[in-house]
Amino acid sequence: MLLLSIEELIKEYDGIRALDRVSLKVEKGRIKGLIGPNGAGKSTLFHLISGVEKPDSGKIFFKEKNITSMEPHERSALGIGRTFQTLQIWGNMTVVENIMAGMNRRLKGGFLSCGLWLPWIRRSENEALKEAKEILDSLGLLGKWESLASQLPYGKQKLLELGRALAMKPELLLLDEPASGLTPLEIEQLSEQVSQIRQEGVTVFIVEHHMGMVMEIADEIAVLHNGELIAEGTPEAVRKNPQVIEAYLARRSHTNPALPEL
Amino acid sequence: MVAPLPLPTGERGRVRGSNLEIGILHVIARETMSSRTAKVPQTQFRKRDLFYLVPLWFISLIAPDPYLYHKKGFKKKDIFYLAVICLAPLIWSDSHFHHLMVLAGIYAILALGLSLFMGYAGQISLGHAAFFGIGAYTTAILTTRYAVPTFLAFWASALTAALIAHLMGRPILKLKGYFLALATLGFGEIFLVIVRESTNLTGGVIGIFGIPWFSVLGFSFDTYLKQYYLAWGVVTGLFIFSKNLVRSKVGRALLAVAASEDAASSVGMNVSKTKLEIFVLGAAFAGWAGSLFACIMSTASPEAFSLGFTILVVMMVVLGGMGNLYGPIGGALLLTWLMDLLSKYQEYSLPIYSVILILFLIFFPDGIGARLNVRVIYLIGYWAKKKKRNKGKL
Numbered sequence: 001m002l003l004l005s006i007e008e009l010i011k012e013y014d015g016i017r018a019l020d021r022v023s024l025k026v027e028k029g030r031i032k033g034l035i036g037p038n039g040a041g042k043s044t045l046f047h048l049i050s051g052v053e054k055p056d057s058g059k060i061f062f063k064e065k066n067i068t069s070m071e072p073h074e075r076s077a078l079g080i081g082r083t084f085q086t087l088q089i090w091g092n093m094t095v096v097e098n099i100m101a102g103m104n105r106r107l108k109g110g111f112l113s114c115g116l117w118l119p120w121i122r123r124s125e126n127e128a129l130k131e132a133k134e135i136l137d138s139l140g141l142l143g144k145w146e147s148l149a150s151q152l153p154y155g156k157q158k159l160l161e162l163g164r165a166l167a168m169k170p171e172l173l174l175l176d177e178p179a180s181g182l183t184p185l186e187i188e189q190l191s192e193q194v195s196q197i198r199q200e201g202v203t204v205f206i207v208e209h210h211m212g213m214v215m216e217i218a219d220e221i222a223v224l225h226n227g228e229l230i231a232e233g234t235p236e237a238v239r240k241n242p243q244v245i246e247a248y249l250a251r252r253s254h255t256n257p258a259l260p261e262l
Numbered sequence: 263m264v265a266p267l268p269l270p271t272g273e274r275g276r277v278r279g280s281n282l283e284i285g286i287l288h289v290i291a292r293e294t295m296s297s298r299t300a301k302v303p304q305t306q307f308r309k310r311d312l313f314y315l316v317p318l319w320f321i322s323l324i325a326p327d328p329y330l331y332h333k334k335g336f337k338k339k340d341i342f343y344l345a346v347i348c349l350a351p352l353i354w355s356d357s358h359f360h361h362l363m364v365l366a367g368i369y370a371i372l373a374l375g376l377s378l379f380m381g382y383a384g385q386i387s388l389g390h391a392a393f394f395g396i397g398a399y400t401t402a403i404l405t406t407r408y409a410v411p412t413f414l415a416f417w418a419s420a421l422t423a424a425l426i427a428h429l430m431g432r433p434i435l436k437l438k439g440y441f442l443a444l445a446t447l448g449f450g451e452i453f454l455v456i457v458r459e460s461t462n463l464t465g466g467v468i469g470i471f472g473i474p475w476f477s478v479l480g481f482s483f484d485t486y487l488k489q490y491y492l493a494w495g496v497v498t499g500l501f502i503f504s505k506n507l508v509r510s511k512v513g514r515a516l517l518a519v520a521a522s523e524d525a526a527s528s529v530g531m532n533v534s535k536t537k538l539e540i541f542v543l544g545a546a547f548a549g550w551a552g553s554l555f556a557c558i559m560s561t562a563s564p565e566a567f568s569l570g571f572t573i574l575v576v577m578m579v580v581l582g583g584m585g586n587l588y589g590p591i592g593g594a595l596l597l598t599w600l601m602d603l604l605s606k607y608q609e610y611s612l613p614i615y616s617v618i619l620i621l622f623l624i625f626f627p628d629g630i631g632a633r634l635n636v637r638v639i640y641l642i643g644y645w646a647k648k649k650k651r652n653k654g655k656l
Contacts, residue, residue: 105530
């Protein structure tokens, strides 16, 4: 079943085309990877999907519903969760509160009922706390549940951000460079987490620079280059695609020799 | 000479148990360590220790622990505070004190509302006095012109303030930081101009006189003592409401909006709606405070709601400590008391007042609530060590 469908997206910044008629489809229950050299338009595409920015033309469908003009919070209410390239946890809250805040959308109660601490608010708060601890347990963060989120090490903060996105029970999870800044061991743990998430029925759409990880976990990979989609298919097919090799090799020889092997 | 141990910084969440208990442990550790390094035979227990350990333990019973406010509900300390509030006017039965505390209570309501908006949601408002004024004038006009009972006017004031806040907030809250501060500042000034110019409705610069005492079902709050219980009863009610709010999903949404709006909307929180709601709630608090103020002072005139007053309330929130609910009440008490104390120095009062405020901001940058514990421990520990060192030299 089709979960996310992007049709002919165009986005320009000051006359420079960041995305040029990009069309993509994400099937339900799969892990889709998005790769491309720096400046290829990957993050722009993510911003358009999550609603932080609006496209100049083109349409985005989620569960066969046109979400092109929706606000970010409306999109996430429909079931699109995300993490950020630059870490965005709430450092002024404890670890468990971060997760519980991720659940807010599913909890009942408005200003008045919360202020009066009505019985069902107490019940739902207790249930939320219990559920949040279970999520923390699955991420291996339960030992630190009362610490301030800003006091966790970077790798754990990344995991916490993932946990927060999971706490809202998304159907589609957008991961924006989850492995950046992590140690090899942490990347391994992260890959396991992502596979686990897929088994629970969540569709994952992942942008990543770390080729090893993305090739290992993704079912399908799309390659962006200069705002255009140049290849799409299984990891093996993409790896052998001459256009992809050229895009990466061209970059590698001139500007960025450190780019990883395909 | 012993290198000083790092101060107990009391980072929220990392410490379990009271901040002060940790501090006491620190003092004990420092004492024992210094005596070890100085190779003084260790004594079991000195009477001198009682000097600071007993008072410290006592302070730990009464001082609020702002770092733990977020996860616990109400604690035994809150009952202690309530008892103090109930008994203080009976023990200290002096009408000047009562009147001062009534004012402090009204300011505390105002500061509580503003602290939700500033300390939790991380926004800035410099127009809060306007909502206070709207509350006061609503009560004044309804009671003197239309003979509405004060109890109904009390609710109408909050409703009017909330309504105007809703209308104002929609466009204004799209702004951030300094721009929001300027916009709210402008709103406060516009309110003053309107009040001064519309003489028919508000009485212009002279204001409205003869507002009746606050009364509920025929019971009139006509003495300072009764007003004390009225004002602090409202403070208690609104405090409980706010405390419930910040420990529920609403509190988490506020903190989330303050820390990262992008992340907040990524989990389905409506950021602008959250900001608007808390702005409206803060305005309703201010409306209630204004209504009480009008009834107790029996007048409403524009100079009471000027920019200076807004700054005073912001100072109460900042001095008391942002991001906890005990802070604004403490700040309101402190500043009301300070202004009263300094009023006898007349023309010197303002410079002294400013110097004291600056000193507070230097030595208690996170607010008195957050730092007082640590400072007291530090000072006492320092004093004890100094005495010991002098003794060793001799």
